Every structure is written in structure tokens, then in C-alpha cells.
Amino acid sequence: MAAVGGFFFETYYLGIRTTRRWLRVPSNWISILFFPLIQLLVFSQLYQEIIQLPAFGEQTSYLAYLAPGQVAFTAFMAVAWAGYGLIIEYRSGYLDKLRANPIHRWSILAGEMVPLFFQAAAMAGILLVVSALLGATIVTGLGGFLLILALSGLFGVCLSGASFIPALLTKSEQATSTFSLLLFPIVFMSTAFVPVALMPGWMQMINQWNPMTYLIEAIRSLMVVGYDWSAISAALISMGILGVILQIATLWAFRRLGL
Amino acid sequence: MNQTIVRPPAAEPTASSRPDFAIETSGLVKIYSGDTRALDGVTFGVAQGELFGFLGPNGAGKTTTIRILATLLRPTAGTARVAGFDVVSQPDEVRKRLGLAMQTVSLDAFSTGRETLELAGRLHRMSPADVRRRTDELLELMGLTSVAKKLTGTYSGGMRRRLDLASALMHRPELLILDEPTEGLDPQSRTALWEELERISKAGTTMLLTTHYMEEADRLCSRLAIVDTGRIVVEGEPAELKRSIGADTVVLQLEATDGVLDAQRAEVGRLLQDMVEPDGITPHPGGVALAVPNASSAIPGLLRRLDSNGVRIAGLQMSQPSLDDVFMKYTGRHIREEAADQPIIMGW
Numbered sequence: 001m002a003a004v005g006g007f008f009f010e011t012y013y014l015g016i017r018t019t020r021r022w023l024r025v026p027s028n029w030i031s032i033l034f035f036p037l038i039q040l041l042v043f044s045q046l047y048q049e050i051i052q053l054p055a056f057g058e059q060t061s062y063l064a065y066l067a068p069g070q071v072a073f074t075a076f077m078a079v080a081w082a083g084y085g086l087i088i089e090y091r092s093g094y095l096d097k098l099r100a101n102p103i104h105r106w107s108i109l110a111g112e113m114v115p116l117f118f119q120a121a122a123m124a125g126i127l128l129v130v131s132a133l134l135g136a137t138i139v140t141g142l143g144g145f146l147l148i149l150a151l152s153g154l155f156g157v158c159l160s161g162a163s164f165i166p167a168l169l170t171k172s173e174q175a176t177s178t179f180s181l182l183l184f185p186i187v188f189m190s191t192a193f194v195p196v197a198l199m200p201g202w203m204q205m206i207n208q209w210n211p212m213t214y215l216i217e218a219i220r221s222l223m224v225v226g227y228d229w230s231a232i233s234a235a236l237i238s239m240g241i242l243g244v245i246l247q248i249a250t251l252w253a254f255r256r257l258g259l
Numbered sequence: 260m261n262q263t264i265v266r267p268p269a270a271e272p273t274a275s276s277r278p279d280f281a282i283e284t285s286g287l288v289k290i291y292s293g294d295t296r297a298l299d300g301v302t303f304g305v306a307q308g309e310l311f312g313f314l315g316p317n318g319a320g321k322t323t324t325i326r327i328l329a330t331l332l333r334p335t336a337g338t339a340r341v342a343g344f345d346v347v348s349q350p351d352e353v354r355k356r357l358g359l360a361m362q363t364v365s366l367d368a369f370s371t372g373r374e375t376l377e378l379a380g381r382l383h384r385m386s387p388a389d390v391r392r393r394t395d396e397l398l399e400l401m402g403l404t405s406v407a408k409k410l411t412g413t414y415s416g417g418m419r420r421r422l423d424l425a426s427a428l429m430h431r432p433e434l435l436i437l438d439e440p441t442e443g444l445d446p447q448s449r450t451a452l453w454e455e456l457e458r459i460s461k462a463g464t465t466m467l468l469t470t471h472y473m474e475e476a477d478r479l480c481s482r483l484a485i486v487d488t489g490r491i492v493v494e495g496e497p498a499e500l501k502r503s504i505g506a507d508t509v510v511l512q513l514e515a516t517d518g519v520l521d522a523q524r525a526e527v528g529r530l531l532q533d534m535v536e537p538d539g540i541t542p543h544p545g546g547v548a549l550a551v552p553n554a555s556s557a558i559p560g561l562l563r564r565l566d567s568n569g570v571r572i573a574g575l576q577m578s579q580p581s582l583d584d585v586f587m588k589y590t591g592r593h594i595r596e597e598a599a600d601q602p603i604i605m606g607w
Contacts, residue, residue: 013381021369024410093365100329101382102354 007110010103014111021085022119032077032123036070040131043193055197059224067131068219069192072212074127075152075159076187078120080180082160083167086112087176090257109254113160113247120156121149137223144222151235155215158239161246168253186212191220214238278343280304281434281465282311282328286337289323289489297323299489300337305467305482310460312480313469314582316594320489321469322362325438328467329359342433355383358432362439362469364423368412372403372422375411376429383430397425401455417448424452428459435459437468441475453479471594473582485586492589497582504580504588506536507554509561512546512574520545523570530568534561545573554579 022028044063051062059065086109089095098108128138128148138144166179189203190212196204207213218235221228282305289298298320305311313321326332328341330350338345344352366375373394380390398404401421406414411422420440427435440456441449456479460466470476476483477497484494493500515523524547528540531549534557539550551557554577565572586594 010382013378017367017370017374017378020374021367024369089365089367093361093363094367096326096331097359097361097365098382099331100354100357100359101379102351102384103382 003104007104007107010107011110011114014098014103014107015115018085018112019115019118022115029123032074033126035077036074036127037130039073040066040070040127040134044134047193050194053198055195057195061135063131063134064136064224065220066193067127067134067136068223069187069190069216071124071127071131071148071152071219072155072190072216073187073192075120075124075156075215076183076212078123079116079156079160079163080183081163081177082112082116083163083165083176084173086164087167087171087173090171105254106251109164109250113157113164116160117153117157121153124152125149131223139224139226140222144227147232148219148222151215151218151232151239154236154243155211155239158243158246159211161243161250164250165246165253168250168257186210191216211235211238211242278340279306280340281307281309282339282341282467284324284328284337284339287324287327287334287339288336289320289327289332290335297489298327298334298337301486301489301491302337303484303491303494305465308460308463308465310456310466310468310479310481312476312483313467313486314471314473314476314480314483314586314594315469315486316471316592319486321471321486322438323489324486325359325361325436325467325469329357329436330354355430356433358427358430358435360420360423360427360435360437360440362442364416364419366411366414366419366422369410371408371410372398372414372418373407375422376426379426379429385430393429393431397428401425416443417445417451420444420448420452421455424455432464434465435467437466439469439471441470441472449475473586473594477582485582485589487586487590487592493585500585501580501582504584506539506550506552507557507580508578509549509551509554509558510543510546510576510578511549511561511565511572514571514573526568527565527570530564530570531561534564 040063044066048062050056051059051065056062056065086095095108099105125145128145132138138148140147162183163176163180167176170176189199189206190210191207192212196207196213199207214231214235215238218228218231221231282303284304285302287298287301288296290296301320301324303311313324315321323332327334327339328346330346330353333347338347340346341353342356344356346353370378376394376397377390380393385393395404398407401424403418403422403425406418411419414422424437424440427437437456441452444452453475456466456468460479468475468479480497482494482496483500484491485500486492493503495503511527513520513523513527524540524542527547531540534551536550536552541548541550549561551561558575558577562572562575583594586592
């Protein structure tokens with residue numbers, strides 16, 4: 001029990017440090033928000049007529065269709081480079097210095113990962129507020145708003161392994177950021193921009209396995225329809241599978257680091 | 260040649276629970292992947308309260324030894340105990356008692372000086388009140404109070420070193436391990452840091468430091484080991500090591516014209532025969548070089564005898580063997596003060 005208590009204690013203090021490190025560099029959150037905001041503002045105007053296609057059903061505003069995808073995309077952006085800080089600190093020797101303290105090595109990883117929940121949720125929240133100001137609805141109100149933040153945060157933590165793994169395995173900033181770019185197709189091939197009915201068959205197949213799509217559909221239901229628990233649980237299950245696979249690999253890669 | 264290798268007395272089990280040696284290693288070997296033999300059987304002991312130095316060129320194995328002692332690296336073979344605890348099987352007990360400052364000062368650039376110390380204190384489970392008190396105390400001690408609220412990324416090299424040292428001292432460690440503590444500092448900051456280290460040492464903290472600066476080893480360390488290619492080549496007190504190399508040198512410039520210089524040299528040789536080492540008189544441009552056991556006490560006598568025999572001296576220089584001479588004797592090379600640019604060793 002003492003060991004578990006120590007783990008939470010250490011994670012808390014190390015997490016405060018990583019959060020500070022993140023907050024004190026404005027380009028961190030600017031670079032997360034910029035792309036989704038631009039897409040929200042520009043695409044909602046550029047493709048506004050697309051909403052007349054029958055596949056969009058009863059939806060009448062492309063902005064309202066687009067917003068959930070951009071909220072999810074923000075959570076994606078918030079963690080796409082999550083491994084970067086860890087690897088820079090590994091190379092600078094800072095992690096060694098942390099390790100010379102009487103702390104559990106897993107606390108160091110947890111101190112990186114736990115704050116990602118709050119970062120992804122907060123960033124997604126900003127997109128959500130902007131979307132609402134532009135006219136998108138959140139029919140489930142405050143409860144739905146908070147649930148969307150929680151889903152976004154969880155998704156962020158689950159997906160973060162996709163950046164931690166290349167970071168820990170290559171120990172190279174370049175490789176880590178390049179790998180993050182390779183993840184972008186899961187966003188563009190999701191239902192962020194058009195419903196799955198408008199996609200070619202192969203892309204529809206892929207979307208059955210795309211965790212991004214499940215998250216977007218859950219957020220979309222909360223914004224447009226109401227509490228659709230089947231969509232929400234599908235999102236939770238898909239990110240659960242994603243999280244277990246990626247984070248087990250992350251733990252393995254972190255262990256391999258030999259701290 | 261009288262080769263003085265001082266080994267710590269064999270570590271007999273003692274009745275007291277506090278170990279005699281703050282650091283005790285036996286046959287440490289480290290082989291990195293590939294075939295790099297970084298350590299090749301390093302055995303030494305550092306007594307409680309001692310300021311022990313590891314002197315050697317870059318790549319000699321100093322940092323590898325430090326990393327093993329600081330529980331950051333597992334030895335391939337051999338054992339090491341720090342503050343009485345085995346570094347491999349009881350790393351947390353070692354970490355609680357150890358303060359570490361590494362060669363490359365790595366601070367979190369986005370934390371302030373105060374936050375850096377507070378985190379170190381918290382991770383060592385100090386109480387919040389104690390953390391605050393100790394942080395204030397160390398910031399004051401290291402002259403960092405005025406920049407305590409600035410991000411460490413804005414600090415100068417000397418400030419970074421001092422903050423790093425403060426963070427190593429935060430939890431009042433029994434034992435301080437410093438890897439090249441003054442590397443990259445300007446002479447003024449270096450002297451200031453030396454004074455600080457001397458103060459910490461006098462206060463009773465055991466210290467192990469590595470350096471490739473002879474002057475630093477000479478000034479600070481009560482005992483030191485000279486390391487080269489993963490081995491300790493000799494160990495002892497700085498003065499004792501220098502004495503082991505042999506005599507001091509006194510160079511006499513003679514007032515003599517070219518023609519009679521050789522005759523003068525012979526005369527000096529005859530007069531001083533009994534005062535110098537055997538075969539201790541060699542020609543030197545414009546005079547002679549004398550090898551004497553202890554220059555400062557021998558010089559008055561030398562001069563008196565020469566003067567009373569009418570030999571006139573134009574100039575005199577004396578020099579003592581340096582630690583570099585010691586290094587030269589045992590390794591056949593000089594310690595080159597080359598830049599520390601070893602590749603980063605990743606993982607274990």
C-alpha cells in the first residue's frame with residue numbers, strides 16, 4: 001500500500017512539473033489549437049453547401065457536422081507529440097537525475113501521461129466553446145459538455161502511446177515528430193468531414209476500426225442528438241482497446257530505456 | 260623507485276552498524292554493448308567524511324563509476340556499497356542518502372530555481388515546512404535568492420552549477436557525488452565553487468568528486484585515485500603521490516662566461532654532491548638542474564655552501580612534481596585537457 005501511495009504522491013508532483021513545462025511555452029497550446037480552429041472556421045465556410053447531400057440526413061449546418069470532428073482532432077493534436085518532452089529530458093540527462101531520487105521509475109512515465117488527460121480535455125474544451133459560439137449546438141448541456149471533455153481526455157491518454165513508443169524506441173526527436181505526421185490519416189479518413197456513407201467501400205471498412213471515428217460519433221451524438229449510450233460505449237471500448245495495446249507497448253519501451 | 264600505492268585497509272566486518280566506508284567498491288567491471296570495457300576492475304574505498312577525488316582523462320571510466328555508485332547503471336561484475344547499502348539490490352536506500360551532481364548539468368529549463376529545489380525536497384519526502392526552510396537556506400547559501408523566481412533556462416553556467424549543487428544538497432545527504440563539478444566554469448566561478456565544496460566537506464559530508472583538472476584534485480582532495488582506461492593506477496594523498504615520483508627540482512643559473520661554464524658546473528657538482536639525490540645533477544642551459552628531496556628546506560643550505568666557496572648565482576628556480584608528473588609516471592601519458600565530448604551512452 002505504501003508503494004501505491006508513493007506512486008500517486010510522486011506522480012502528482014512530477015505531473016505538476018510536466019504541466020508547468022507545457023503551460024509555460026505558449027507555442028504548445030497554440031500549435032494544438034491552430035489547425036483545428038482553422039479547419040473549423042475555413043472548412044465550415046468552404047464546404048457549407050456539402051450539407052445538402054442526402055448522406056448528411058437531417059443535419060442542416062455543416063459547421064454543426066464539422067465541430068465534433070475538430071473537437072476530437074484537438075484531443076489528437078494535444079498528444080500527437082507527447083513523447084517529445086520525455087525524450088529530450090532523457091537525452092539531456094534530466095531523467096537520470098530524477099532517477100537518482102528515491103522514486104519509482106513508473107512515476108516518471110505517469111508524471112508525463114496523467115497530465116495529458118487534462119491537457120487534451122482542456123484543449124478540446126476550447127474548441128467546443130468556440131464551436132458553440134459559432135452556432136454549433138450541445139443539446140446535452142453542461143453534462144454533455146463535461147462528458148465530451150472526459151472522452152477527449154481519455155482518448156488523449158490512450159492515443160499518447162503512439163508518440164511515446166517511437167520516442168522511447170528511437171530516442172530521436174526527428175523520428176518522433178515524423179512518426180506523429182504518419183498518424184494524421186486516421187483523422188482525415190475518419191468521419192470528421194463527411195459521413196461514412198459518402199466514403200468509398202475500402203474507407204468504410206477502415207472506419208470500422210478507426211478509434212477516431214468512434215470518438216467523433218460519440219461527441220456528435222452528445223452535441224446534436226442526446227445521450228446515445230451505444231455510441232458512447234462504442235467510443236469507450238474502442239479507445240480502451242487502443243489504450244491497452246499502445247500503453248502496454250509504451251511500458252515495455254519505457255522499461256527498455258533502462259532508467 | 261618507491262612506488263607508494265595506498266590501499267584502504269581491508270574492510271573487516273566491524274561491530275558498529277555505521278560502515279567505516281561511505282563508499283566501498285570491489286572489482287567493478289562495466290562492459291558496454293559492443294565490446295567497450297569502460298571499467299576493468301575498480302576497487303577503492305572512501306572513508307566517512309573524506310573528500311576523495313577521481314583524477315583522470317576523459318574516457319578513463321570516471322563517469323561510469325559515478326553512474327554505478329549513483330544506482331543509474333548496473334555493473335557487469337563486482338560490487339559497490341554506498342552508505343553501507345548495495346547499489347544493485349538496495350538502490351532506494353542508496354538514493355535516500357546520496358546527493359548527486361552530474362557532469363552535464365541538466366535542469367528543467369521551465370522550472371524556476373525555487374521550484375527545482377522544492378521538487379527535489381518533495382521527492383525525498385521532506386515535509387512542506389522543511390522544504391520551504393531548506394529551499395530558502397540553500398538559495399541564500401548559493402547566492403541565488405534574487406533569481407529564485409526566474410526559469411532556470413535563463414541562468415548562466417555558474418548559476419546552473421550552483422542550483423544543481425543546491426538540489427543535490429536539498430535532502431541533507433550523507434554523501435555527495437560530484438562528476439566534474441567545475442567543468443565549463445570560468446576561473447572565478449570555479450574558485451568560488453571550490454570554496455563552497457571545502458565548506459561542505461568541513462561540515463562533515465563525505466564527498467567523491469571526479470575531475471580532469473590537476474589543480475582541482477590537488478587543492479580539494481584529501482585522497483585521490485588516478486584512473487586510466489578503466490583502472491585505478493595509483494591511489495594516495497596528493498602530496499604523498501607527488502613525493503612518490505621523486506625529488507623536487509632546483510635550477511641554478513650560473514654567472515659564468517661560455518668558456519668556463521662547464522668548469523663551473525663541475526665545481527658545483529663537487530660542492531653539492533652530498534646534498535642532492537644520487538646522480539641528481541644534470542646540465543641545464545646556463546647552469547645546472549639539481550634533484551633534491553625537499554627543495555624549500557634545501558635551498559638555504561645550498562646557497563650558503565656555494566656562496567662560501569665563491570660560486571656566484573645569477574638565478575634560481577624551483578619546481579615540485581605535479582600530479583601530471585604522477586599521471587605521466589604511472590601511465591606514460593599526460594592528462595590532456597580535451598573537451599568532454601564522449602558519445603552519450605544510452606540505456607543499460
